[in-house]
Amino acid sequence: MSNLTAGKLLIPYSRLARKKITKFTGPQGRIDKIRGIISDLLRLERIEIPNFVGYESRQYAERLIDLAKKYGDKHEGMMEMADYWIIEKDLIPKLFQVIVPRYENKLGPYTQVFKLPEEYPGKGIKNICMELKDNALPPIQAAMSNRTHNNSLTNILIDAYKKDYKFRTEQNKFN
Amino acid sequence: MFQLYEKIPYLLARQPNALKQTIQTIAARNYTNTVPNRILEKARRSKLGAAAKGPSVGSDERPKLEQAEYSQAERDYKYIYPDFLPNPVYYFRDKIREKLERIDMINRRKQITIPEFYVGSIMAVTVSDPYAPGKSNRFVGICIRRDEYGLKHSFTLRNVIDGLGVEIMYDLYNPTIRSIEVLKLEKRLDDNLSYLQDSPPEYSTIPFDFEPVKLLPGMKVPVNMTKVPLKNKPWRHAWDRKALRGVILPEIKRYQHEEYMNSSSDFKPYEKWDLMKNYRETIHDDDHREIVQDIKKFESEITDKQEIVTAAKKLVRTRHIPKETPSNEKK
Numbered sequence: 001m002s003n004l005t006a007g008k009l010l011i012p013y014s015r016l017a018r019k020k021i022t023k024f025t026g027p028q029g030r031i032d033k034i035r036g037i038i039s040d041l042l043r044l045e046r047i048e049i050p051n052f053v054g055y056e057s058r059q060y061a062e063r064l065i066d067l068a069k070k071y072g073d074k075h076e077g078m079m080e081m082a083d084y085w086i087i088e089k090d091l092i093p094k095l096f097q098v099i100v101p102r103y104e105n106k107l108g109p110y111t112q113v114f115k116l117p118e119e120y121p122g123k124g125i126k127n128i129c130m131e132l133k134d135n136a137l138p139p140i141q142a143a144m145s146n147r148t149h150n151n152s153l154t155n156i157l158i159d160a161y162k163k164d165y166k167f168r169t170e171q172n173k174f175n
Numbered sequence: 176m177f178q179l180y181e182k183i184p185y186l187l188a189r190q191p192n193a194l195k196q197t198i199q200t201i202a203a204r205n206y207t208n209t210v211p212n213r214i215l216e217k218a219r220r221s222k223l224g225a226a227a228k229g230p231s232v233g234s235d236e237r238p239k240l241e242q243a244e245y246s247q248a249e250r251d252y253k254y255i256y257p258d259f260l261p262n263p264v265y266y267f268r269d270k271i272r273e274k275l276e277r278i279d280m281i282n283r284r285k286q287i288t289i290p291e292f293y294v295g296s297i298m299a300v301t302v303s304d305p306y307a308p309g310k311s312n313r314f315v316g317i318c319i320r321r322d323e324y325g326l327k328h329s330f331t332l333r334n335v336i337d338g339l340g341v342e343i344m345y346d347l348y349n350p351t352i353r354s355i356e357v358l359k360l361e362k363r364l365d366d367n368l369s370y371l372q373d374s375p376p377e378y379s380t381i382p383f384d385f386e387p388v389k390l391l392p393g394m395k396v397p398v399n400m401t402k403v404p405l406k407n408k409p410w411r412h413a414w415d416r417k418a419l420r421g422v423i424l425p426e427i428k429r430y431q432h433e434e435y436m437n438s439s440s441d442f443k444p445y446e447k448w449d450l451m452k453n454y455r456e457t458i459h460d461d462d463h464r465e466i467v468q469d470i471k472k473f474e475s476e477i478t479d480k481q482e483i484v485t486a487a488k489k490l491v492r493t494r495h496i497p498k499e500t501p502s503n504e505k506k
Binding site: 004005006007008009013018027028031059060063064067081084085 | 457
């Protein structure tokens with residue numbers, strides 16, 4: 001359990017203080033919240049969560065996959081660890097039979113993060129989209145590359161200014 | 176000494192060898208306050224000794240320690256050489272310093288044999304001391320804790336002498352240490368046995384003439400499963416707040432105990448599941464691999480040395496035989 005070790009983490013992580021995710025339930029509540037997010041991530045493979053919760057739980061998800069890769073499903077301590085961190089128990093075989101063979105030849109981070117725009121008007125909450133790599137869902141990057149910016153506020157204003165400029169120059173010619 | 180000068184002419188007149196004898200006796204005597212271990216142990220054992228009231232007299236009768244259950248633990252470089260592991264806190268680390276320290280440690284280990292030992296094993300350490308009789312001091316005790324990383328690594332031994340608890344901290348790579356012996360190799364249930372300070376003295380008394388116990392080759396290190404009862408309060412630390420395995424707590428009123436558990440920040444059952452906390456406090460496999468390579472190189476060098484020595488011994492034996500044959504031919 002506490003003796004389990006694995007390789008170096010290849011994602012940015014806070015090395016000193018753990019972030020305070022919950023205000024009132026303390027450190028136990030913090031871990032409970034992360035457990036819920038990990039089981040969500042394993043089931044859906046792509047989730048949308050607040051910024052500070054996502055980066056914190058990403059470390060735990062990465063490390064759980066790292067350990068599962070190293071020890072396999074026949075190690076006693078590893079199975080106890082998986083049993084603790086995954087609340088919905090039907091996901092435990094998915095971790096060892098689907099996700100571990102998927103990243104068998106991969107060193108690097110197994111998760112991917114995209115920043116989402118803030119809602120306007122709203123409370124200014126920064127959200128992220130977190131997903132497991134090489135999933136069966138349609139890719140986000142393709143959608144991002146095909147995105148058009150014609151309806152954004154700055155572009156509309158610039159277009160309006162262009163129209164206005166043309167109109168004025170034509171007027172000056174007649175005068 | 177003044178009396179002796181007065182006596183010299185008188186002694187010389189009576190016996191010519193008397194002066195020699197007196198000088199020898201004086202030379203053999205030590206004019207310090209220390210008493211040799213042999214005499215001290217004798218005095219402890221005798222029923223008329225000063226320590227008759229103390230607990231150390233009944234030190235031979237230790238049924239609880241003898242009847243202890245044993246189980247076997249794993250054998251790993253991480254636990255055999257914990258002093259080679261660097262500090263896991265990243266801002267204390269420096270890879271060049273670690274490498275240099277490792278070279279120094281290995282050079283020291285080539286000079287004296289530092290055996291494998293754990294917290295809970297019974298050890299004897301001899302240190303060169305200019306003020307001690309024979310200029311060396313030997314201390315026997317249980318290893319209570321191991322602290323610090325790298326060259327600063329230290330361990331403390333505890334024993335009860337004449338009803339008084341004594342703890343000595345030794346630096347592992349101190350050049351004044353002459354030898355480190357492990358009399359009984361075993362582990363305990365906890366990594367830190369500081370709670371022996373607040374337990375009855377039977378659990379930390381060890382006679383100075385403790386006979387070494389041998390383990391069979393290829394055997395794993397046994398774990399001593401004794402549970403130590405603690406005295407009543409006041410304690411040196413709040414032991415009930417710490418998650419200790421080898422401790423029997425005295426009866427505390429239930430509401431007091433629950434108050435402690437709820438209020439204390441030390442009692443954290445979720446800690447052993449915390450993956451990232453474990454990651455921050457230990458050294459990951461990629462760094463650990465480098466350290467293990469150095470250790471393996473050092474161990475292979477030692478085994479090579481031993482092979483060379485044994486081969487040299489065989490050569491010496493064979494050389495003696497042909498010397499005899501030419502002498503026979505001459506005849």
